[in-house]
Amino acid sequence: MNKYIPSTSKWVADQVELYEASGGTEGTTLRGLPVILVTNTGWKTGATRKTPLMKVTDGNRYILIASQGGAPKHPLWYHNLKADSKVEIRDGVNVYPMVAKEINNTNERSRLWKLAVEAFPPYQEYQNKTERTIPVFLAE
Ligand code: F42
Numbered sequence: 001m002n003k004y005i006p007s008t009s010k011w012v013a014d015q016v017e018l019y020e021a022s023g024g025t026e027g028t029t030l031r032g033l034p035v036i037l038v039t040n041t042g043w044k045t046g047a048t049r050k051t052p053l054m055k056v057t058d059g060n061r062y063i064l065i066a067s068q069g070g071a072p073k074h075p076l077w078y079h080n081l082k083a084d085s086k087v088e089i090r091d092g093v094n095v096y097p098m099v100a101k102e103i104n105n106t107n108e109r110s111r112l113w114k115l116a117v118e119a120f121p122p123y124q125e126y127q128n129k130t131e132r133t134i135p136v137f138l139a140e
Contacts, residue, residue, distance in 0.1 A: 005047040016050045024093040030054065033120055036062060037090040038100075038139075043083035051077045055091060056119040062089055063112050064100055064137035070126030078135055089139055100139040112136050 006013040018027030019037050028035055034055035042049050056063040068075040081087065085099045103109045113136055117124045127134050 002041065002046055002048050005042070005045065005049065007050070012052060015052050019052065019090070020050075024090055024095075028092055031122075034092075038064065038077070039088040039090070040077060040080045040100075041084045041086070043080050049077060049080060051075075054116075054120040054123075056116045058112060058115055058138065061138055061140040062091070062098070062100075063116050064139060065116050065120075065123055066135040066137070067123055067126040070129040070134075072130055072132065074132065074135060081137060087139055098139040100137045103136050103138050109136050112138060 006016065015027050015030075015035070016037060019035070030052070035052050036055045038051045038053055040049050040051065041047070053064055056065065064081075066075050066078040081100050082102065085101055087098050087100045089096050089098050103112055113123075116136070123134070
């Protein structure tokens with residue numbers, strides 16, 4: 001695997017470290033709700049990147065929401081996943097190799113978005129405060 005470069009955001013890097021060092025038994029929540037870890041490749045650096053996201057599922061698939069708290073721009077990991085869809089998803093103690101595709105079909109996107117807001121209601125506030133349409137990925 002390529003060199004791992006931690007997030008420049010300290011609270012994010014700290015959560016990744018705790019999550020992985022504990023084998024997926026600690027650091028697995030945000031605001032009391034479950035978090036997954038997505039390992040992906042940086043499209044410019046080729047480095048290994050690790051991104052904690054809220055856990056949202058559709059059966060045995062994972063829904064990834066590029067909300068970044070409703071910021072005006074997509075998070076950088078959005079571009080990484082568009083360039084290379086291969087990811088590894090850690091959900092607690094379980095790790096799965098998966099492929100993450102952005103869902104642009106309107107009906108399918110709104111179905112998945114609804115599941116996301118049910119799992120983590122703040123996603124709707126994030127969408128309300130930004131002009132961009134928050135991207136939705138499905139990993140399977
Ligand atoms: N973010 C979400 O968007 N959705 C969530 O559901 C979510 C949940 C969540 C739960 C816990 C937690 O700790 C964090 C959570 N976050 C969530 C925040 C998420 O983990 C990311 O930190 C956030 O979305 C911002 O993503 P980012 O990729 O912009 O990360 C920044 C802070 C970062 O780490 N940047 C690095 C840097 O050096 O600036 C990496 C940059 C990178 O990927 N570089 C690419 C490369 O090639 O290596 C090039 C990218 C380019 O286009 O330039």
